[in-house]
Amino acid sequence: MNNRSNGLLMRSLDGIERTGNRLPHPVTLFALFALMVVLASGLFAALGTAVQHPDPDEGVIQVESLMTVEGxxxxxxxxxxxxxxxxxxxxxxxxxxxxxxxxRSGLISAALRAMVMSVPKQLITAALVFGGIMSSMAADAGYVVLTPLGAVLFAGLGRHPIAGLAAAFGGVSAGFSANLLLTSLDPLLGDLTIAAAAIYDPSYAEGMNIMMNYYFIFASVFVLTIVGTLVTEKIVEPRLGKYDGGIGEVPEKLSGIEKRGLLAAGLAFVLTLAAAALLVVPDWAPLRDAGADSIIEGLNPFFASLVPIILIMFFIPGYIYGRITNEIKDDKDVANKMSDTMAAMGMYVVLAFVAGQFVAYFEKTNLGLVMSVSGAEFLQGLGLQDAGIPLLIAFILVAGFINLFIGSASAKWALMAPVFVPLMMAMGISPEATQLAYRIADSTTNVISPLMPYFAIVIAFAQKYDKKAGIGTLIATMLPYSIAFTIIWIIMLVVWILTGAPLGPGAPVMYP
Structure with a gap:
C-alpha cells in the first residue's frame, strides 16, 4: 500500500473516528432528541407556526406544544x-x-459452512459473497461465522486469506439489505415506514405491507453476488498479491451428526413451507381474503401474519437440527436458548423505550408533518418537484454519510423516517421507494465505517494473517465493495423507476 495515500486515508479515518466518538450513545442521543422535540414544540407553538395541509380538506396544520399542562x-x-x-x-x-x-442450535453455522464448502473452487468467491448476503436472515451471525470462514477457505486454497475475508464481509455487511427471503429487517424498517407514511396519508399507509421492497431486494442478491465476485477477483485480490504467511488451514468439515441434522432441518423447512402455503394459496385458505378486489388485497391477511410465519420458519428447522445434534434435549433447552436470545436484545429494548418517546412526541406535536410540508415547499421552490431520481440519489448519499457515524439501522430510520417519508411523499415519491433508498445507503457504507459494531472484530480476524492490519487496511480493502455496490444499486433503482416496475407486492415507486 502506498504510504502517502495510506497516511491520507488514516488521517481521514482518524477524523471520522474522533467525530463519531464524540457522539453520545444512541440511547442518550434519542433522549436528547426527545427533549429537543419538547423544547421545539413550545417555541414553534408560541410563534404560531402553521402550514397548509397538502389536502385542502385537512385545513391548517399547527404545531402543538408539549410545554403545557396538557402536554x-x-x-x-x-x-x-x-x-x-x-x-x-x-x-x-x-x-x-x-x-x-x-x-443457537448451530443450524445457521452448519448451513453456512455446508454451502460454501460444497461448491467448486472456481465458484468459491461467488459462494462466499452469496452466503454473506443471505446470512442477513440470521441477523448478525454472518459477521462471526462467515467472515473468518472466508479467510480460512481462501488460505486453504492457496489464495490470500484477507481477500476471502473481504468477499464474505462485503456480502454480509455491504449487501445486508438484499436477500431471497424476508428477514427481521423487513418488519423492523417496514413498520417504521408505514407509521411515518400515516403522518402524511393514513389511507395510503393502511394499504402498505412489510414486503414493500421484496422484488427489488430479491433481484439484488444475484446482481450483488456478481459484482462482489468481480470486485474480489479483479480488484481486491490482485492488489493484495500473493500470500506468504504460511497459514494453510482447512476449514472444519461437517461431522456426520451435523449432516444428519442439516438433512432433517432441510426436510422440516420444506414441510413447514408447504404448510405455510396451505394457509395462503387455496381459495379457502385462512390467511387469504377470497372476496378481495385484487390478488394483492386478498393477501393482506398473509402480509399481516408474516412476523409469526417468519418465527415458525426458523424455529421448526432450528429445533429439529438441535434435537438431532443433541444441542436441544428438552423443552428447558428451548426455553433457555430463547431466553438467551432475548437477553442479547436487552440494549435494543432500552433503545426502543427512548426512541418510542421521540417518535410519539414528533407525531403528537405535528413537527414531522410541518417539516415535511415546509421542506416540500422549499424543494418545489427550487424546481425539484419532478426530480424524483436526483432526489433519491441525494437521499442515498446523505443517509450513507450518516451511517458512517450511527450504525444501527433501526435507530437511524426511527429518526429519519418521520421526516423524510412524508417529505418524499409530498414530492411524489412513494414511502416504499424512500425506504429502499435508505436500505441501500445503510448497507453500502457499513464496510467502511470504523464505528460499525463488528468492524473491530473483522480487523482482529484480519490480524491473524497480517499482524500490521488496522483500520486503514480494512477500509482500503473494503472501499471498492462500498463504491461498486452503491453504484450498481443506484443504477438498479433508476432502471426500476424508469420501467415503473413495483418494488414489492402493491408497492409503487411513485406516490399517487
Missing amino acids: VQYMFESAVDNFVGFAPLGTVLVTMLGIGIAE
Whole structure:
C-alpha cells in the first residue's frame, strides 16, 4: 500500500473516528432528541407556526406544544404506551425468538459452512459473497461465522486469506439489505415506514405491507453476488498479491451428526413451507381474503401474519437440527436458548423505550408533518418537484454519510423516517421507494465505517494473517465493495423507476 495515500486515508479515518466518538450513545442521543422535540414544540407553538395541509380538506396544520399542562400530562401518561407501541419492538423480538433457536442450535453455522464448502473452487468467491448476503436472515451471525470462514477457505486454497475475508464481509455487511427471503429487517424498517407514511396519508399507509421492497431486494442478491465476485477477483485480490504467511488451514468439515441434522432441518423447512402455503394459496385458505378486489388485497391477511410465519420458519428447522445434534434435549433447552436470545436484545429494548418517546412526541406535536410540508415547499421552490431520481440519489448519499457515524439501522430510520417519508411523499415519491433508498445507503457504507459494531472484530480476524492490519487496511480493502455496490444499486433503482416496475407486492415507486 502506498504510504502517502495510506497516511491520507488514516488521517481521514482518524477524523471520522474522533467525530463519531464524540457522539453520545444512541440511547442518550434519542433522549436528547426527545427533549429537543419538547423544547421545539413550545417555541414553534408560541410563534404560531402553521402550514397548509397538502389536502385542502385537512385545513391548517399547527404545531402543538408539549410545554403545557396538557402536554406534560400526555408525556407521563403515554410513556408506557409509547414504548409498547413502538412499531418495530414487537416484530423484531418475535422474529428473533425463531431466529435465535436456529442460530443457537448451530443450524445457521452448519448451513453456512455446508454451502460454501460444497461448491467448486472456481465458484468459491461467488459462494462466499452469496452466503454473506443471505446470512442477513440470521441477523448478525454472518459477521462471526462467515467472515473468518472466508479467510480460512481462501488460505486453504492457496489464495490470500484477507481477500476471502473481504468477499464474505462485503456480502454480509455491504449487501445486508438484499436477500431471497424476508428477514427481521423487513418488519423492523417496514413498520417504521408505514407509521411515518400515516403522518402524511393514513389511507395510503393502511394499504402498505412489510414486503414493500421484496422484488427489488430479491433481484439484488444475484446482481450483488456478481459484482462482489468481480470486485474480489479483479480488484481486491490482485492488489493484495500473493500470500506468504504460511497459514494453510482447512476449514472444519461437517461431522456426520451435523449432516444428519442439516438433512432433517432441510426436510422440516420444506414441510413447514408447504404448510405455510396451505394457509395462503387455496381459495379457502385462512390467511387469504377470497372476496378481495385484487390478488394483492386478498393477501393482506398473509402480509399481516408474516412476523409469526417468519418465527415458525426458523424455529421448526432450528429445533429439529438441535434435537438431532443433541444441542436441544428438552423443552428447558428451548426455553433457555430463547431466553438467551432475548437477553442479547436487552440494549435494543432500552433503545426502543427512548426512541418510542421521540417518535410519539414528533407525531403528537405535528413537527414531522410541518417539516415535511415546509421542506416540500422549499424543494418545489427550487424546481425539484419532478426530480424524483436526483432526489433519491441525494437521499442515498446523505443517509450513507450518516451511517458512517450511527450504525444501527433501526435507530437511524426511527429518526429519519418521520421526516423524510412524508417529505418524499409530498414530492411524489412513494414511502416504499424512500425506504429502499435508505436500505441501500445503510448497507453500502457499513464496510467502511470504523464505528460499525463488528468492524473491530473483522480487523482482529484480519490480524491473524497480517499482524500490521488496522483500520486503514480494512477500509482500503473494503472501499471498492462500498463504491461498486452503491453504484450498481443506484443504477438498479433508476432502471426500476424508469420501467415503473413495483418494488414489492402493491408497492409503487411513485406516490399517487
